[in-house]
Amino acid sequence: MSVSTAESIEHRVTELVLKIFADRKISKEAGDLGRDVPLYGGGGAGLDSMDMAVLSAHLEKTFGSDPFSRGQFARTIGEIADFYAAQAAS
Amino acid sequence: MISRLLSDAAASDPAAPFLIDRGRIWSRGESLAAVRTLAAALLQAGHRRLVAYLEDSADLVHLLLAAAESGVEIALANRLSPPSELAHYASTSDAEAVVVRTPESDFTGRQIRFDDLLSHGAGHQASAGAVDRTEPDATVVIFTTGTTGRPKGVRYRWENLVGQVRRRDDQHGSRWILLYQFNHFAGFQVLAHILGNDGSLVIPANRDVDEIRTAMARHAVTHVSATPTFWRLFTGQSAAPLPEVRQVTLGGEASTQDLLDRLRALFPNAVVSQVYATTELGSCFSVTDGCCGFPATLLDDPDRPNALRIIDGELQIRPRSGMLGYTGASNGEHSSASDPTWVPTGDVVEQVGDRVYFRGRTSEVINVGGVKVLPLDIEAVIVTVPGVRHVRVSGKPNPIMGSLVIADIVLEDEAPQADVEARIRQAAERSLSRYQQPRLLNFVPHLETVNQKLSRRQPSEPTS
Numbered sequence: 079m080s081v082s083t084a085e086s087i088e089h090r091v092t093e094l095v096l097k098i099f100a101d102r103k104i105s106k107e108a109g110d111l112g113r114d115v116p117l118y119g120g121g122g123a124g125l126d127s128m129d130m131a132v133l134s135a136h137l138e139k140t141f142g143s144d145p146f147s148r149g150q151f152a153r154t155i156g157e158i159a160d161f162y163a164a165q166a167a168s
Numbered sequence: 169m170i171s172r173l174l175s176d177a178a179a180s181d182p183a184a185p186f187l188i189d190r191g192r193i194w195s196r197g198e199s200l201a202a203v204r205t206l207a208a209a210l211l212q213a214g215h216r217r218l219v220a221y222l223e224d225s226a227d228l229v230h231l232l233l234a235a236a237e238s239g240v241e242i243a244l245a246n247r248l249s250p251p252s253e254l255a256h257y258a259s260t261s262d263a264e265a266v267v268v269r270t271p272e273s274d275f276t277g278r279q280i281r282f283d284d285l286l287s288h289g290a291g292h293q294a295s296a297g298a299v300d301r302t303e304p305d306a307t308v309v310i311f312t313t314g315t316t317g318r319p320k321g322v323r324y325r326w327e328n329l330v331g332q333v334r335r336r337d338d339q340h341g342s343r344w345i346l347l348y349q350f351n352h353f354a355g356f357q358v359l360a361h362i363l364g365n366d367g368s369l370v371i372p373a374n375r376d377v378d379e380i381r382t383a384m385a386r387h388a389v390t391h392v393s394a395t396p397t398f399w400r401l402f403t404g405q406s407a408a409p410l411p412e413v414r415q416v417t418l419g420g421e422a423s424t425q426d427l428l429d430r431l432r433a434l435f436p437n438a439v440v441s442q443v444y445a446t447t448e449l450g451s452c453f454s455v456t457d458g459c460c461g462f463p464a465t466l467l468d469d470p471d472r473p474n475a476l477r478i479i480d481g482e483l484q485i486r487p488r489s490g491m492l493g494y495t496g497a498s499n500g501e502h503s504s505a506s507d508p509t510w511v512p513t514g515d516v517v518e519q520v521g522d523r524v525y526f527r528g529r530t531s532e533v534i535n536v537g538g539v540k541v542l543p544l545d546i547e548a549v550i551v552t553v554p555g556v557r558h559v560r561v562s563g564k565p566n567p568i569m570g571s572l573v574i575a576d577i578v579l580e581d582e583a584p585q586a587d588v589e590a591r592i593r594q595a596a597e598r599s600l601s602r603y604q605q606p607r608l609l610n611f612v613p614h615l616e617t618v619n620q621k622l623s624r625r626q627p628s629e630p631t632s
Contacts, residue, residue, distance in 0.1 A: 101593075127537065131568035132607045139608070146567040 083166065088113070088159040094136045095155055098129050113156030122153075170306070170326045171207075171237040173363040174200055186362075188370045188387055189226040199230060202286075206234035209289030217263040218280075221245045221254060221272070224350050224371055227282055229359065231267060232350075236306040236326045243309035243321060244351035251275050260321045261309045310353050312447045322353075322447050329450070330360045339365040339391075342414070345384055346371045347394040348620065353447040354419055358393055367391075375620070377405045384410060393417035393443075395620045396427055397558075403430040404557055404580070411437050417454075419443035420621050422515075422526035424548045425460045432458060449474070449487045449511060461517075461525035477510065482530055483517045484510040516542055532624060534563035535570050539603040543624075546606060549599045550575055553591045555583030560615050560622050561606060575606035578614055585611055 092108050095117065099106040104124050116122040118130055125133070130146070137144040137158065145152045145161040152158045174186070174196060182197030194202075210218075218235065220242050222228045235242040243261035245254060251272035258266055258277050265278040267285065306326045311319040342365055348355035362369050372383045380402070383389070389412070394402070396418050416431055416438045423442055431440050440458055445451040452474040455462045467476050473488040486509065516527040528542030543561035550559045558578035563571035579588060589609055596605040616623040 127568055128602055131537075131566045131572055134568055135564065135566060135572055135608055144567070 187226040202230040205289035207238040210238040219266040342367040536603040537569040555588035574608040
């Protein structure tokens with residue numbers, strides 16, 4: 079898989095995550111999150127389990143599958159992007 | 169007893185219209201003659217149980233009345249079902265043959281052409297002196313809608329069905345239009361009303377709003393009965409008031425206040441009546457005060473013929489008289505409604521002050537992170553958003569919350585999707601809890617209906 083494909087996946091995941099923050103009226107930009115900031119939980123960026131559920135539904139709609147349904151409780155944009163990168167590579 | 173209602177009406181005024189089938193007017197006398205001819209044919213052939221697979225028509229009404237008169241049990245197959253379903257209808261109702269307009273190649277069982285029955289009966293009528301006998305025990309099989317599963321056959325005595333209709337002076341000579349199908353309990357009730365009150369029935373060529381409006385005006389229809397789903401469609405496409413209509417009935421689904429208000433405007437001189445009836449229990453009660461839900465005074469009144477109570481949020485009814493039982497042997501659930509016990513309706517209700525509101529069906533409860541939410545509450549909020557014509561809410565399985573609420577939405581013509589989507593989100597945030605708010609909005613061209621009720625078997629696939 080090329081670097082540009084990996085970047086494109088990460089970009090699309092970030093867009094979906096930012097939309098969840100926007101719907102919750104929590105002000106965030108891509109630079110606030112990066113690859114490794116936990117999205118939820120103590121010390122996280124502020125999402126709760128409902129937000130993560132909505133994110134999983136949007137991921138499924140966009141990519142055709144989502145890491146949570148496969149038993150991977152991804153905590154960061156990097157972990158989510160890696161899930162799709164691994165899928166694309168296999 | 170049933171055909172006697174027609175023969176009594178015909179004796180008093182044989183030329184009065186009874187059925188208006190796509191413009192052809194059948195007088196009471198003509199219909200009575202057709203019923204007697206068909207009854208002669210059924211008796212002569214020695215039939216016991218038949219399935220009728222005919223489109224809604226005067227012919228079908230005549231066949232039903234002839235069957236009642238000759239003691240033949242008749243099961244009404246949904247004419248919109250494919251012929252491949254006929255084997256299911258015939259076996260679940262234990263019928264020896266199916267009456268058809270033209271033979272269906274997808275059904276291998278015995279078929280009888282309606283026209284053959286008619287010509288056969290004409291040849292035997294003179295010798296059939298037994299045709300005038302009364303059959304108090306004649307039965308009929310009606311199938312449940314099947315909005316949430318496969319249709320089940322429900323057996324009734326004719327006498328009980330028509331017995332549910334009260335003879336009322338203000339209903340005398342009423343003219344109805346058929347907006348349900350006859351194979352649906354509510355369509356059958358329309359027939360019972362006409363027989364019980366010397367009325368007449370307009371059978372429209374189809375269920376298009378324009379066709380129905382035209383037929384209503386041309387034939388001076390006074391009584392109409394349909395589902396909230398149908399009325400929502402009708403009021404959305406037709407704004408000019410219809411002042412000649414005296415009674416509008418809604419049933420089969422819970423109504424919403426916005427719809428009742430729209431009906432009030434469209435039918436300024438009509439009583440708007442919400443009927444609570446199920447195929448299994450028959451007609452239980454009606455509300456005519458123009459508000460959704462029903463008054464709490466109906467609860468816990470032991471003198472009511474159909475007693476009502478709420479147990480664990482579900483409406484229960486103790487029926488006075490209803491069906492005899494399901495057809496077929498495999499149905500364990502309340503096999504006899506003559507048993508004077510409480511029957512759970514599957515309707516989730518909530519009492520707020522002196523009013524009881526319908527919140528949905530127990531089978532439709534969506535479990536969002538352990539919180540139970542119901543589609544109707546959510547649909548009631550979304551349907552009032554400008555630009556939304558129709559909405560169905562359902563649960564979508566989710567690995568984190570168990571389920572999420574999703575909404576399938578049909579837009580009004582030319583309503584901009586992005587604007588409507590934003591308005592829906594605002595309305596949801598204002599009026600619904602986080603658990604109730606729809607998380608995915610699918611914009612679809614139309615929603616599937618079964619017998620003009622919203623199908624709730626499964627959510628449609630997203631289109632965007």
